[in-house]
Amino acid sequence: MRIERNIGDYVIYAEDSVVNALKRIGENKSGIVFALDQSGRLEGVMTDGDFRRWVTSTSHIDLSTPVSAMCNRQYLALGVDEDYADIEKHFDARVTVIPLIDRLGHLMAVAFKSPKELTIGRHKIGEKHPAFLIAEIGNNHNGSLELAKQLIEKAAEAGADCAKFQMRNMATMYRNTGDAADPSEDLGAQYTLDLLARFQLSEQALFEAFDHCKSLGMEPLCTPWDEESLASLERYGMQAYKLASADLSNHDLLQAMARTGKLIIASTGMSNEAEIRAAVKVLQRNNANFVLLHCNSTYPAPFKDINLNYLDRLSEISGGPVGYSGHERGFHVAVAAIAKGAKVIEKHFTLDRDMEGNDHRVSLLPDEFRQMVQSIREVEEALGNDDPRRVTQGEMMNREVLAKSLIINCDLQKGQTIQADMVEVRSPGKGLQ
Known part of the structure; x- marks a missing residue:
């Protein structure tokens, strides 16, 4: 479900003409407009179907007729403060759009059964589109802009739609300002802090890497690990954001991302279902467009713990497209996720699995990523559709x-x-x- 609070594209004044209402329906591509009086109160609803019924029931068709003369006044409307779960209960095969009004009848928002088509740059994410394939470079550049550009180029050659990085402000993100030598931290934390400190790219270097992605026809994506990094990425003009599994329960960061109005791709590793549902409520409450990625945050993830069947349940929870972020060895699980309905795939990417760093060992090499892309596109083609069975040309010959x-x-x-x-x-x- 999607709640649209920017309703300008979906409303028209009741005294306006039918032809203008039809133009508005064509512009918003939702098949519906809401007729309001001068104070913004909802008077009626006009859909493509309502127009067809009006045309077939009148002897003289005059498109300058006011919308109020033909709109449907027998419509379902709910309170704008209704619980999301209660709103969803009213959707069925016939009811796919519900106006949400205040106690005086003013139209405040519109609830749609299905999310609108999601986009990242020139790529669309949804049921009818190829999966969006992310090469997760992360910090596998090991602090080298030159290596980052090589990774981007190899990812583009392998068929990735997107190269993803990470950005963090060490001084504000960690309680000890990111001091790897802090004796109060255990050796594991000290080792991780040391790697992060040494393998960070500067803000300017990251922006240059993003520009390099664009020059090769790929979308850049980045995970901001804190609000300061998010602000930096906003200044750059990032078109979408990735939320790390570790931050799914960080509702402050989640709300800050949602306020940007950009698409959010959120991993769900390390979280239980209650935490996932709580995050979804935060995203919905902030009218965010989002994709949830099923994920097991173990490096490498054991096959027995991956549970791809959860993709079905995750789709029900999110009410929109879902995907898979894999940390297992190989790429066959990611290909299988496509058959389970994943519309976004994220896999770590490296040029050498023996390099220093936590992610290299669970990353795909360029040729492996290329094979994954090819396999995914073949499976997508093979999935086809659920139309009635017909005999193909090749079958007819045989x-x-x-x-x-x-x-x-x-x-x-x-x-x-x-x-x-x-x-x-x-x-x-x-x-x-």
Whole structure:
């Protein structure tokens, strides 16, 4: 479900003409407009279907007729403060759009059964579009802008749609300002802080890497680990954001991302279902466009713990497209996720798995990523659709050669009744099947 609070594209004044209402429906591509009086109160609803019924029931069609004369006044409306779960209960095959009004009847928002088509740059994310494939470079550049650019170039050659990085402000993000030598931290934390400090790219270097992505036709994406980094990425003009699994319960950062109005791709590793649902409520409450990624945050993730079947449940929770962020070895699980409905795939990417750093060992090499892309595109093509079964051209040719026909086994006289013993079944299948 999607709650749209910017309702300008969906409203028209009741005294305005039918032809202008039709123009508005064509512009918003939702098949509906809401007719308001001068004070903003909802008077009626006009859909494509309402227009067709009006046209077929009137002898004189005048498109300058006011919308109020033909709009549907028998509509379902709910309170704008209704709980999301209660609103969703009213959707069915017939009801896909619900106006949300205040206690005086003013239209305040519109609830849509399905989320609108999500976009990142020139890429669309949704049921009818190819999966969006992310090469997660993260910090695998090991602090080198030159290596970052090589990774971007190899990812583009492998067929990635996007190269993703990470940005963090060490001084404000960590309680000890990111001091790797802090004796109060254990050795694991000290090691991680040391790697992060040494393998960070400067803000300017990251922006240069993003520009390099664009020059190669790829979308740049970045995970801000704190609000200061988010502000920096906003200054750059990032078109979408990735939320790390570790921050799914960080509602302050989640709300800050949602306020940007940009698409959020959020990983769900390390979280239980209650935490996932709580994050979804935060995103919905802030009218965010988002994609949830199923994820197991173990490096590498054991196959027994991945549970791809959860993608179905995750889709129900989010009410929109879902994807998969994989930390297991190889890429066959990511390909399988496509068959389960994933529309975003994220896999770590490196040029050398023996390099220093936590992510290199669970990353794909360029040729492996290329094979994954090819396999995913083949599976997408093979999935096809759920239309009624038809015989393909190739099958028709084989059917003529291999199938059988009904043939007559005697000289048939004009007017003679055909009996069962006169008919035999023989190949080829060029006759009566």
